[in-house]
Amino acid sequence: MDRRNFLKAAGSSVALSGAVSSWAGPASVETPPGGTSRNHEVSIQVRDGVLFIDTATQTAVMEKGVLTSLKSKRSGEVFVRKSDVPSAALQLLYRGGETVSVDESKFGAIETHSLSDHRAEVVFHSWDADGVLTVSVEPQTGDILVEPAAYSSRGGVLACRWNLTGLRSDLKLVAPFFQGVKLPLDDSLIKDSHWEWPFFWEAGLAILQAEQGGFWVHTQDNRYRYKALKVGTRTDAMRLGFDTQAYGPIDNNLSAGGLTWRINVFDGDWQEPATRYRQWLWQAYDLEAERARRAPWVRDVRFAVSWCPTDEAILEALAQELNPKTVLLHIPNWRTDPYDENYPTYVPSETAKAFIRKGRALGFHMMPHFNAIDMDPSNPAYAHVRDFQYRGIERYDLRGWSWYRGRGLGVPESNAALLANRDKKVMVKVHPGLSMWRSILGRAIRQATDDLATDAAFIDVTLVSHNLHNCFVEATTPTEGMHKLIRHVAALGRGLVVSGEGLNEITMQGQSFAQVHLFKSWHQSIDGLERTGGCDLNAFLFDGLCRAFGYANLGGRDADQELRMRMHLEHGAIPTVTIRSAREILSPNAAVRRMLDRAKGSPLP
Known part of the structure; x- marks a missing residue:
C-alpha cells in the first residue's frame, strides 16, 4: 500500500489512533524463571538482578541495563539477543566523541531495584561516573520506557548514551536521515555514523524492519531537547546508541539525561510504527490547526x-x-x-x-x-546582533561560511576581517x-x-x-x-x-x-x-x-x-x-x- 492510500485508510491524523490497536493483541507470555505466566497483564519482575519485562505486545529481558532479549508476542520473533560483544549500557560523552563507560569495568557496581509492578531502576556506580536507568511499562500501548541519566565530577559532559546491542543481523534501519532510508545496519553508508537531531536525524525515531515486522524506538519530546542517534561502531554494526544531550555551554556541565526512549514491536511494514509516531507528532503540536492555515494552492x-x-x-x-x-x-x-x-x-x-x-x-x-x-557581517544590521552569533558547542568557533573562487574558507575569527570581505561572501549565523x-x-x-x-x-x-x-x-x-x-x-x-x-x-x-x-x-x-x-x-x-x-x-x-x-x-x-x-x-x-x-x-x- 502506498503512502497516500495508507493514510487514507487510516483516516485523518487524529483518527490514526486506531492503528495503535495493532500493538495490543493478547498472546502467549514468556515465563520468567521461578515465575508464572501473567497473560493480559503488564509487569516488570526483578530476579537475581535481572529485569523480566512483560507487556501486552512484547517480552524483554534486561541485564545490567543491557537489553538481552526482545520478543514479539504475536509473531514469536526475537529481535534482540545477548550480544557477543561486551558493552556498557550507559556511557557519558565528552568533546570530540570521547566516551566514558558507566559500568563495572573498573571497581564498579550495578544494582537493580523494583519500584513497583510496572517500574524498576538500574543504578550504576562506576569508577568514572554514576547513573540511573529507569525502566517502566505503559499498559495502554505496551511500550517499554527507558530513561537513562548519568553524571560525573568531571565537567564537560555533552551527552548520556544508552546502548542497544545484539540486534538481529537481518534487520534494516528505517530512519529519517535525508528524508528517509531503509538500509542494513552494516551498510557502509550508515555503519559507525552519528546523527544529531534535528539537523540530520530529522525526527526522533528509529525503526528496525525485518522481512515482516520488527521493532522501533522513539521519544515523545515536544520540548526541543537535543538528542542524537549513533548507528553501529567500527567493530560492531548490530547496535544503536541513543544520546540525550545537555544544552550548551557544557564546560562546567556534570550530567545528562531526561529523555524517555520507548520500545515496541510491530507486525507489518514500517508504516505501522510511523503511523503511530505521526499521530503523536500531530497531536503534540496541534498540527491539524496548522494544516487549516495552509493556502489551498499548495496541494495543487x-x-x-x-x-x-x-x-x-x-x-x-x-x-x-x-x-x-x-x-x-x-x-x-x-x-x-x-x-x-x-x-x-x-x-x-x-x-x-x-x-x-x-x-x-x-x-x-x-x-x-x-x-x-545567515547574514553578511559588513551589513549595518550586524551591529545589532553581533553578540548572538552561532558558536560551536565544542570549540566555541563562529558558525557560518565564506566562498571565494570555488573554495570554502570558513568564517574569519578576526573582527576586522569579518567586516572587510564581502566579496568572499562571508556569512555568519545569527x-x-x-x-x-x-x-x-x-x-x-x-x-x-x-x-x-x-x-x-x-x-x-x-x-x-x-x-x-x-x-x-x-x-x-x-x-x-x-x-x-x-x-x-x-x-x-x-x-x-x-x-x-x-x-x-x-x-x-x-x-x-x-x-x-x-x-x-x-x-x-x-x-x-x-x-x-x-x-x-x-x-x-x-x-x-x-x-x-x-x-x-x-x-x-x-x-x-x-x-x-x-x-x-x-x-x-x-x-x-x-x-x-x-x-x-x-x-x-x-x-x-x-x-x-x-x-x-x-x-x-
Missing part, C-alpha cells in the same frame, strides 16, 4: 524548478508544457546585490520585478530567495531565538515581498538548528527559535507561503514547501546513493503540511543527474528540475521529459 503544485533563472522565455516555455498554477519556482538571483552577499538587505532588481510580475500574471507560484539566519533578529529579517522580507507582489518566500538554511555553546537566547534554543522565525515570516502581511531548506519535524510545522537534500549528496552524489531510495518516511510523517522538492543538479544531463531526479521522487518529492534556459523545457532530454510527464499525471516508464 505538481512541478518545481529550483534555482530558476530570471529569464522570461523560461516562463513562456513552462506555460506551453504545464498549467502555471501547478508550478513552483525558486528564484535565487533577484536582488540588486549579488547572491549570498549583504543579507539581510533585500532590494529587488528591475529585471527581477519584471520577471516575477510576468510569472504571477501567468499564474506561476514565485518564491524569491531569502535567508533565515541565533533565531533573538527577537531583534526576527524583527530585522521580518521587516526586510515583508518590504521585498510587497514590492514584488508575491505571496511566497523561500528562506534558506532553515534546517541549520542544533545545540550550541550559546544554546539559549531569550530562554529559547536554536530549534525553537527557528520554529518561531518560520511562523513569524508566514504571518507577515496577509500571510506568506513559506518554503525553506531541508525538512524535519520542527521546520515542517510552519513551512509549506521544503527544498531537500539527497543522502550526503548536496551538490555531488556519493557512491551508493542509489541504495538510499525507496523510503519516503518523512513524506509519510509530514503529509498534509509540508511538501518536498529537489535541490541541485537535476537537469538530466548525465546518468548521475538522472539518478538524483529519480531519488527525489522515491522520497516523495515534487518532480523537480534545474535548468539554465527555455530550450531545456522546449526540447527536453529524457529525464526532464519524464518529470514533465509526471507533473501532467502520466505514469513514469
